[in-house]
Amino acid sequence: MSLPAFAELLERLIFTPGRNAKLALLKRWFATQKDTDRGIGLAAIAGELSFTAAKPSIVRDLVRTRVDPELLAMSHDYVGDLAETVALIWPEPPNRPNRPPPDLSEVVETLELAPKDRIPGLLEDWLDTLDPGGRIALIKLVTGGLRVGVSGRLARQALADWSGQPVEELEEIWHGVPPPYLPMFAWLEGRGPRPDPRDAPVFRSPMLAQPLEASDIAALDHRDFRAEWKWDGIRVQASSGPGGRRLWSRTGEDISQSFPEILEAMEFHAVLDGELLVMRDGEVAPFAELQQRLNRKVVGPKMLRDYPTGLRVYDILFEQGEDLRPLPFDARRERLEAWFAATRPARMDLSPQIAFVSLEQLEALREGARAAGIEGLMLKRGDAPYVAGRPKGQWWKWKRAPLSVDAVLMYAQRGHGKRSSTYSDYTFGLWREDDQGGRELVPVGKAYSGYTDQELVWLDRWIRNHTTGRFGPVREVEKALVLEIVFDAAQLSGRHKSGVAMRFPRIARLRADKPAAEADRLETLMAMVENRAG
Structure with a gap:
């Protein structure tokens, strides 16, 4: 499989919201690709590939040799995703190499054997042969940034649906067969026996409540x-x-x-x-x-x-x-x-x-x-x-029933994958007394979930229209929007400026009707802490 073909699969997975539609894309891909490439692609999507020497910093340094660093920084801030930014801003070479783009297996095998000092040259050569879609796939592949809404479990479910084998059977051999999973594909297609994990410490699918x-x-x-x-x-x-x-x-x-x-x-x-x-x-x-x-x-x-x-x-x-x-x-x-x-x-x-x-x-x-x-x-x-x-x-x-506080939105950051251009990660705070006898907001947690798709669109627009400062990918916003936050527990924490941490905070409701001045105080949250001394 060429990288552009893999890039097309990734793009469709990112912009296909439904679980069943993602399963259909993966099943079609398993049925049409050759063993090595489909196994490597499966491992990449499921998070089973890792190239320790290919860091995002190497990609940034490489792009700075071709593009003005300030323009790169501004573009990254606007786009929100490094791979997408590089794919769009990478200049076409004056003499584009007259050879086909690399295969997926070629990229993986070359990176596994290459010394660290050769990686920038390899990436530069590949980027010159690829179109923007292929560049996105390459960078996400080598830096471990594949976030396409497909978990390892969903990938294995697609394999089970495609092959007709129970997903539990796949779970039990998955970690006993290394990528590109050639014995597993042979078994799934009736060309070989079921791989036997024997006494290997493989993962068994858990029973859930x-x-x-x-x-x-x-x-x-x-x-x-x-x-x-x-x-x-x-x-x-x-x-x-x-x-x-x-x-x-x-x-x-x-x-x-x-x-x-x-x-x-x-x-x-x-x-x-x-x-x-x-x-x-x-x-x-x-x-x-x-x-x-x-x-x-x-x-x-x-x-x-x-x-x-x-x-x-x-x-x-x-x-x-x-x-x-x-x-x-x-x-x-x-x-x-x-x-x-x-x-x-x-x-x-x-x-x-x-x-x-x-x-x-x-x-x-x-x-x-x-x-x-x-x-x-x-x-x-x-x-x-x-x-x-x-x-x-x-x-x-x-x-037990969850706890809740009304907090004020303070900062926002773009998400990942299909949310890479949307402000979907939120830092919120509560009021406390400051050194001058007044009061200030202090951050107490972050939330990434709980809102509907419609609320996400509204929040993204509100954040863009009420930005007061920028710190790299983070936007500071006007302290005016109240969020009702529910969480499972509050615990003392030396890692946080507020001195308290929340367990699994999520947004229950947008309180656009409530003035920020009426949001809860830090003392309210501290009263809910479970591990207070005495």
């Missing part, structure tokens, strides 16, 4: 369910055996490197499902402390000491290679407790089950969850097998 609504409660028979706390960490899967050890996020991202102490403790042959938490002496720390550890490729001794993590286990999927997922939850729990008693893995404990005799008793426990710094409750049917996806009525999550 449905949110418990008021209409669902009346139909529940509490005797069918088991209750556990819903811990405020991140869902992980710990897979360990003769083939290696991996720690996976619930979306199948390998996060082993960020939590080496957990990986070291996985001296067993099993696959566990649980919650990753910062824990000290068995006590769970607020989520804000776990955030210090997330997305870090290098974890030093101080980080390991200050934010020690542990795994609170609530299910076992495999034991010594035996697949336990078809067993009912009650049977798996018995196996888990017996396995844990025999193994006693370091840095791990069992999520306790909650005894109850009525839903009213559970509701009272849920209401008290916030005071205990817990997200809410999980209800799991005792006879439920472990089924990938979100089967109706098997697992329920009964979260």
Whole structure:
């Protein structure tokens, strides 16, 4: 596949909003491309490719040799996306090379072998042979900037739909076959056997819970369910055996490197499902402390000491290679407790089950969850097998009610992908007393979601018409628009100027009717903090 053909696929994915339409584009692409290129393209879209030497700074430095740096900076600020800016501003060479654009596989294979000092020359040569669409694809490919609204899960679903194989089957071999996935494509097309992950630490699709609504409660028979706390960490899967050890996020991202102490403790042959938490002496720390550890490729001794993590286990999927997922939850729990008693893995404990005799008793426990710094409750049917996806009525999550404040919009920044030209990321603040006895706005959080498409258009127009300052890609706006922000928790944080951090803030409502002077004060948010001393 030539890069222009890959660029056309990316453009269609970006500007195709519907999930089913994206699936159709991917299925058509799998059916029409040769093995190597479709495998490499699939890996790129799913975020499985990484070129450590090809940084965005290399691209910027290269473009500055052809374009005035001030013009590049102004153009980037206006367009909002580096790849799109470079693609449009890159000057046509006086003597355009008389050769076809590079294939996708050629670019990847060349970059994997090339020393760092050769990369600028390679990129320059390729950019000269490509049209603007091909240049966008090239830059996004090499810098890891592919954001086209396609997750790894959606890409695997497209493969399943195209091939007729269950997506769960694909999930289990996906991480056991490296790009360009030639044995996997051979199996999907009936040209070879199903790749066998054997004891490789591959990711298994997790079982997910449905949110418990008021209409669902009346139909529940509490005797069918088991209750556990819903811990405020991140869902992980710990897979360990003769083939290696991996720690996976619930979306199948390998996060082993960020939590080496957990990986070291996985001296067993099993696959566990649980919650990753910062824990000290068995006590769970607020989520804000776990955030210090997330997305870090290098974890030093101080980080390991200050934010020690542990795994609170609530299910076992495999034991010594035996697949336990078809067993009912009650049977798996018995196996888990017996396995844990025999193994006693370091840095791990069992999520306790909650005894109850009525839903009213559970509701009272849920209401008290916030005071205990817990997200809410999980209800799991005792006879439920472990089924990938979100089967109706098997697992329920009964979260505590969210908190809310009225905040003032302070700054805005463009988003990514199809939102790269729209101001969709918002920083908001609350009032507090300043040093002169007056009051000032202090930033307390950022929100990227919660609004409708119509509200996004309105917000983008409002921001452009009320800009008071520019700081690179960030616009400061007139302090006049109030947003109702809902969030799951508030926690003390030394990383923020306000001294407080919000858990999962999102926009509930635009309060254009409310004067900014009547927005909430910082003290209102501080009163909601869960981890205050004393």
